[in-house]
Amino acid sequence: MPSTALLLSQAFNGLALGTLLALVASGLTIILGTLGVLNFAHGALFMLGAYAMYVVMAHTGSWLLGLLAGGVFMLVVGVALERLLVRLFYQRPHEDQILVTFGAGIVIVEAVRAYFGGNTKSVPTPPWGQGIVRLGFLFYPTYRLELIGIVAAVLFALYLLLYRTSIGLVVRAGIEDARMVGVLGINVRRAFLAVFALGVLAAGVAGMLYAPIVSVQPDMGGSFLVEAFVVIVIGGLGSYPGAVVGGLIAGEIISLTSAFNTAYSEVMLFAVMALLLVLRPQGLFGSEGRV
Amino acid sequence: MKLGRLAPEAVLAAVLIAAPFLLVHVGFSYDLLERILDWGLIGLGFDLLFGVAGMLSFGQAAFYGTGGFVAAWLLVGHHLASVWLALAVGTLAAGLVGLGVGALAVRRIGIYFTMITLAFCEMGFFLENSPLAAYTGGENGLPGVPVPQLGPWRLTSGLPIYWLLAVLFLAGFVLARRIRHSPFGAVLAAIKGNAARAGQAGHSVPDYKLAVFVIAALYAGLAGGLLGVIQSYMPPDAFALDTSGQLVVQTIIGGVGTLIGPMVGAAVWLWLRDNLQMIPHVGALWKLILGLIFVVLVVALKRGIAGELRYLLTRRRRAAAEAGVPEDSADGAPMPLAAPDLPLRAPLVATRADAPALRALGVSKFYGGLHAVEDVSFQVRSGAIHAVIGPNGAGKSTLFKMLSEEIAPTSGRVELFGRPITGLGVTRATQLGIGKSNQLNQLFLDLSVSENIRLAALARARGRFRADLWRAADSIPAVERQVALATATVGLAHRAQVPVHVLPYGEKRRLEIGIALATGANVLLLDEPLAGMSPAERVATRALVREIARGRTVLIVEHDMDAIFELAERITVLYEGRLLAEGTPDEIQRNQAVQAAYLGGLHEHEPA
Numbered sequence: 001m002p003s004t005a006l007l008l009s010q011a012f013n014g015l016a017l018g019t020l021l022a023l024v025a026s027g028l029t030i031i032l033g034t035l036g037v038l039n040f041a042h043g044a045l046f047m048l049g050a051y052a053m054y055v056v057m058a059h060t061g062s063w064l065l066g067l068l069a070g071g072v073f074m075l076v077v078g079v080a081l082e083r084l085l086v087r088l089f090y091q092r093p094h095e096d097q098i099l100v101t102f103g104a105g106i107v108i109v110e111a112v113r114a115y116f117g118g119n120t121k122s123v124p125t126p127p128w129g130q131g132i133v134r135l136g137f138l139f140y141p142t143y144r145l146e147l148i149g150i151v152a153a154v155l156f157a158l159y160l161l162l163y164r165t166s167i168g169l170v171v172r173a174g175i176e177d178a179r180m181v182g183v184l185g186i187n188v189r190r191a192f193l194a195v196f197a198l199g200v201l202a203a204g205v206a207g208m209l210y211a212p213i214v215s216v217q218p219d220m221g222g223s224f225l226v227e228a229f230v231v232i233v234i235g236g237l238g239s240y241p242g243a244v245v246g247g248l249i250a251g252e253i254i255s256l257t258s259a260f261n262t263a264y265s266e267v268m269l270f271a272v273m274a275l276l277l278v279l280r281p282q283g284l285f286g287s288e289g290r291v
Numbered sequence: 292m293k294l295g296r297l298a299p300e301a302v303l304a305a306v307l308i309a310a311p312f313l314l315v316h317v318g319f320s321y322d323l324l325e326r327i328l329d330w331g332l333i334g335l336g337f338d339l340l341f342g343v344a345g346m347l348s349f350g351q352a353a354f355y356g357t358g359g360f361v362a363a364w365l366l367v368g369h370h371l372a373s374v375w376l377a378l379a380v381g382t383l384a385a386g387l388v389g390l391g392v393g394a395l396a397v398r399r400i401g402i403y404f405t406m407i408t409l410a411f412c413e414m415g416f417f418l419e420n421s422p423l424a425a426y427t428g429g430e431n432g433l434p435g436v437p438v439p440q441l442g443p444w445r446l447t448s449g450l451p452i453y454w455l456l457a458v459l460f461l462a463g464f465v466l467a468r469r470i471r472h473s474p475f476g477a478v479l480a481a482i483k484g485n486a487a488r489a490g491q492a493g494h495s496v497p498d499y500k501l502a503v504f505v506i507a508a509l510y511a512g513l514a515g516g517l518l519g520v521i522q523s524y525m526p527p528d529a530f531a532l533d534t535s536g537q538l539v540v541q542t543i544i545g546g547v548g549t550l551i552g553p554m555v556g557a558a559v560w561l562w563l564r565d566n567l568q569m570i571p572h573v574g575a576l577w578k579l580i581l582g583l584i585f586v587v588l589v590v591a592l593k594r595g596i597a598g599e600l601r602y603l604l605t606r607r608r609r610a611a612a613e614a615g616v617p618e619d620s621a622d623g624a625p626m627p628l629a630a631p632d633l634p635l636r637a638p639l640v641a642t643r644a645d646a647p648a649l650r651a652l653g654v655s656k657f658y659g660g661l662h663a664v665e666d667v668s669f670q671v672r673s674g675a676i677h678a679v680i681g682p683n684g685a686g687k688s689t690l691f692k693m694l695s696e697e698i699a700p701t702s703g704r705v706e707l708f709g710r711p712i713t714g715l716g717v718t719r720a721t722q723l724g725i726g727k728s729n730q731l732n733q734l735f736l737d738l739s740v741s742e743n744i745r746l747a748a749l750a751r752a753r754g755r756f757r758a759d760l761w762r763a764a765d766s767i768p769a770v771e772r773q774v775a776l777a778t779a780t781v782g783l784a785h786r787a788q789v790p791v792h793v794l795p796y797g798e799k800r801r802l803e804i805g806i807a808l809a810t811g812a813n814v815l816l817l818d819e820p821l822a823g824m825s826p827a828e829r830v831a832t833r834a835l836v837r838e839i840a841r842g843r844t845v846l847i848v849e850h851d852m853d854a855i856f857e858l859a860e861r862i863t864v865l866y867e868g869r870l871l872a873e874g875t876p877d878e879i880q881r882n883q884a885v886q887a888a889y890l891g892g893l894h895e896h897e898p899a
Contacts, residue, residue, distance in 0.1 A: 102588035110579035263421035270414035
């Protein structure tokens, strides 16, 4: 049995990983829920965000500028992707949507590899995030601790956007019945564009925030994509609360399992998913018969 | 077997024999050719799964890795001496894993299915990497996989192993092609086209999906085992997500649904990788270029290399099949009336001789607060034409869906010849002899008219599920008689080979009835069979309905009152989800409540 201190520290790591997964998965789930498109390029967009942070930090050294410029860059990428590619696929089968976003992901990853090379880039921790913090009897890296707060704020902002604004109302109505929203005369095309760009922004911001503590290289998005899928299956397709809660659960499963046996940390996550598929196939927050 | 049917196999055999002698001069080493065929072998299974059945899996690497590591572990650890036996055990192990993953994945559709296969693939990767590292070598993989012994020969690397791969690939292709053209394959194609209708026709869709998933896993498992043999080493990246992704890309580039396509795509992918890597500046870009090609192919709905080739080769035959379609349009189509008694009929399930053909007992359907159908009871005499009428929104279609078991009633039950069928689901209900033609056409648009009807007849002849992989779909005489008869009965014999998407609307409507008829139903539900037809077609279809009813019980929903009063011996009237009246056409015409409902209804709703 691991010590209490180890479990506590792992629980904290789980929170950090969980908020990251929640952010990545919420971008995925907003797009999936509203547009019905499973965005296989999401992992590549996460990676692109991390590279955006790397470029700005390397040139200016400013974290805040990295976040702002990177955010604008991700919105532009999202708009371009929706206008040029994803829009053509709303009426096509899900399989085609998956294939085209999967292909877009390959192109993004390989373009980054061609330009930056395949080796790992390091992104410095901002000055206010350096060092470690003493939390009672637990020492914890400052930036990781701050990240939990920052991501929680971002998730809350996303919540406000989705649940307290008119665009959010359109998005949530679109999740329920996209055709009906169109019938009501709301400009669905523009709303769809906004939603896609927002989802891409969420992936990118997650990549930017985590750039200092993960190894930044072209293939870094793949495993996050799969974990975000698992989060969505656990939380329920297209459900924003499901993505957040599912993300936190997934983070804790991975971290706490590795306190017992590192070898099983990821496997346990998939085992829980398999169990849930048997017991509650629609996920924790999903409604039955959707998608 | 006709020579024409063997042609692709013969061409493939010739190419496989010539390849090592000709292609070595353009950068294909023996090793490269072996790896191409190995990818092609997983691809055969994957194309059955995705190309034929329409199930996009990102999990094939899990089965590739399982087959490979089980075989390699057996051999490297000296648990088995025979390479052949180890390959067989590895293949079976992959099939078992496929059965487990498939059981969880195939009941979910589309997006969910793809996500789950991907997740299990990643799970396999992590299992291989750490918990099972003692058996798999973890990140190092398993070196020292021996080559097989065939009688006096050791199949060493180079040409001997190539011949092994070539023979196995050819055998795999022959089998995959037989599967695609078998009744089993016909059901898979129908599932891709319209899974709901395949289930409605009486095929157990989840069973077929699971079966093809396992078949694909077996192919991948064998290919995985062979990978270790080719390289004398089993690499851990067999389990990697990229392996699944590479397979998908190769399949699209090579041509999805052609069986040979994934192998062609692998040739392009691996040749580029091996030959461009040497060139400075370009070396790193080959994958980017392939990625762009892939996106363009998907966006432009292109068929891929082998698909384009097949399209060009079959152009003349297809043009002949589609020729002459527009000449007789919806109006005045000839409708030869054949004897409606089909050779394949559902066995009568009557529990009592005097049981009504169909009986609804207090059937209700509530959607939240909306009472679509509320406490409806009525019965249909065996052999009758019975009509259900009512203004729009009266709940007729909802009632029909409950009678055919497409949706479950909130309360109440339905009996077919005295036997309760509620809770069985549409597939079992159809197998018991209740068929339905839908209000909105549910056809397999990419298949021909006779393939559409055959699909229904196969369900009657073969039951809910059968894995008859080797025989041809059109080789069951009783089914072919059924297809010919049902096609003639609905007046589409001259259209038998035409792909359905080019048919005019009226003919599609009749095909919808033809499919229901070919299920061999004893009780046939027709949901607005005349909807959208021209006046001339209405007359012909009325005659058709009367003809059909000679051999079976017919329950019909229709807005065309002339047709109803002419055809029906009894009429049930629904109004706002409740039973309003029931009686003979005369009684209904005189009924005050019915007249009020219809007049009121007409003011509220437009008639269809």
